[in-house]
Amino acid sequence: METAAAPTTAPHVLVVPFPAQGHTLPLLDFAGLLATRGLRLTVVTSPANLPLLSPLLAAHPGAVRPLTLPFPSNSSIPPGLESTRGCPPEYFPVFIHALTALREPVRAWARSRPSSDDDPIVAVVADFFCGWAQPLARELGAVGLVFSPSGVLGAAVPHSLFRRLVRRPAAAAEGGDKESFVVTFPAIPGEPAYQWREVSMVYRWYAEGREEDEQVRELVRQNFLWNLHDSWGFVFNSFKALEGRYLEQPLEDLGFRRAWAVGPVAPDADAAGARGGEAAVAAASLGAWLDPFPEGSVVYVSFGSQAVLTPAVAAALAEALERSAVPFVWVVSAGSSGVVPETFEARAAEAGRGMVVRGWAPQLATLRHPAVGWFMTHCGWNSVLEAAAAGVPMLAWPMTADQFVNARLLVDEARVAVPACAWGFGVAPDPGELATVLADAVGEKGRDVRARAKELAAEAARAVKPGGSSYADLDGLVQEIRNVH
Numbered sequence: 001m002e003t004a005a006a007p008t009t010a011p012h013v014l015v016v017p018f019p020a021q022g023h024t025l026p027l028l029d030f031a032g033l034l035a036t037r038g039l040r041l042t043v044v045t046s047p048a049n050l051p052l053l054s055p056l057l058a059a060h061p062g063a064v065r066p067l068t069l070p071f072p073s074n075s076s077i078p079p080g081l082e083s084t085r086g087c088p089p090e091y092f093p094v095f096i097h098a099l100t101a102l103r104e105p106v107r108a109w110a111r112s113r114p115s116s117d118d119d120p121i122v123a124v125v126a127d128f129f130c131g132w133a134q135p136l137a138r139e140l141g142a143v144g145l146v147f148s149p150s151g152v153l154g155a156a157v158p159h160s161l162f163r164r165l166v167r168r169p170a171a172a173a174e175g176g177d178k179e180s181f182v183v184t185f186p187a188i189p190g191e192p193a194y195q196w197r198e199v200s201m202v203y204r205w206y207a208e209g210r211e212e213d214e215q216v217r218e219l220v221r222q223n224f225l226w227n228l229h230d231s232w233g234f235v236f237n238s239f240k241a242l243e244g245r246y247l248e249q250p251l252e253d254l255g256f257r258r259a260w261a262v263g264p265v266a267p268d269a270d271a272a273g274a275r276g277g278e279a280a281v282a283a284a285s286l287g288a289w290l291d292p293f294p295e296g297s298v299v300y301v302s303f304g305s306q307a308v309l310t311p312a313v314a315a316a317l318a319e320a321l322e323r324s325a326v327p328f329v330w331v332v333s334a335g336s337s338g339v340v341p342e343t344f345e346a347r348a349a350e351a352g353r354g355m356v357v358r359g360w361a362p363q364l365a366t367l368r369h370p371a372v373g374w375f376m377t378h379c380g381w382n383s384v385l386e387a388a389a390a391g392v393p394m395l396a397w398p399m400t401a402d403q404f405v406n407a408r409l410l411v412d413e414a415r416v417a418v419p420a421c422a423w424g425f426g427v428a429p430d431p432g433e434l435a436t437v438l439a440d441a442v443g444e445k446g447r448d449v450r451a452r453a454k455e456l457a458a459e460a461a462r463a464v465k466p467g468g469s470s471y472a473d474l475d476g477l478v479q480e481i482r483n484v485h
């Protein structure tokens, strides 16, 4: 990896991640890009999350330092739990609230640094769930940047909801169907509309939460308003060929002052080593297992670091995989470990046709293996960008968060995905139909989407090279940070 010496006069940036894999990983990737461009970084973390920083610290010795603070104690979070990995979605607002308590210790650290006069913090880059860092940046005389682990559209939707305070009408007494309530977004290009269940869970939690949570709910809303009102702008892990449409219009319509699209930020698989923690199977072993399969014939199945499948959904998926006879790698996250039907795994292994990975998989490397032709995914934004960069089309199966918004973008606009099944909010799909979707994808019917995915990968690769849009946005941003100095 390219490393740049960061002289002590290099501008100093404070980085504030949110402790969920899907949030921390891309922000650390972005931090690596800043370090490569010669900036010095201090990354806020807590004892249990410190190991996630190891690859970044090793790649940029001297330029990147951790600031390890105790995880804020909070009555809703069990002691020792410092990350949302494997937690149900309701934990996100709780963590957003808990982390606001970091504002004081981070301020105290910044103020007490003996070198703060000749080595000031010039910029604070904080995850969009750490909005408190934006007013803190101001207090420190620094510029605040919001890092969005979602795409431009995926971030515009929740920020719009928190600005507008959209409420779902109470079910009409006669025949009203609360579930079919549709939210429209007239200020977003294309004026998208989503069912209530398809929009940000954090917003729905806010809008329909309990009265006794009033204080926490207001803080969660404030988090998003701080992003909008106190920041310099938003940094997106996205690129213009994918989401240019949302960046071209006057950005104020989306509520963003400024935007930089610098993605895909994930490193090449080779440099990724221990990205996200120790893998349950080494990239080399998984690669060796994949080697004998023809190009593009294997489906990689993974629903990210948070999703927990119900036994009924897992059974339908297992049956579909078996019926379709399509080779597969199925990553079963720690939270879902009990749901794989008994004997399924042994049968798949015996047939030499499928592998079940329990725990953490080396996703970047796997997506880039030539045998992998499709990715059945929950459409978490990192998975989306990693598949886009690898030229792997997607079988979209959104479940929560920004995933429905992402899935629609991929299927309807980018045309690099097809729906895996009817998006049923936890309802098990029909195994026969799902088997047909799988078989069609790897067959003739999937050809156009496969070709479009290859085109998008070429566009993603161009974006991050000199002369590309993401390269230019990153350059411009680094220059502006240097000018603050």
Ligand code: UDP
Residues within 6 Å of the ligand: 021, 022, 023, 025, 275, 276, 302, 303, 304, 305, 306, 307, 331, 359, 360, 361, 362, 363, 364, 379, 380, 381, 382, 383, 384, 386
């Ligand atoms: N990931 C991984 N191995 C796994 C599961 C996830 O490396 O077994 C990585 C994946 O490559 C991505 C991130 O974890 O970078 C998950 O983020 P995403 O936005 O896709 O989904 P989330 O976990 O936030 O739902």
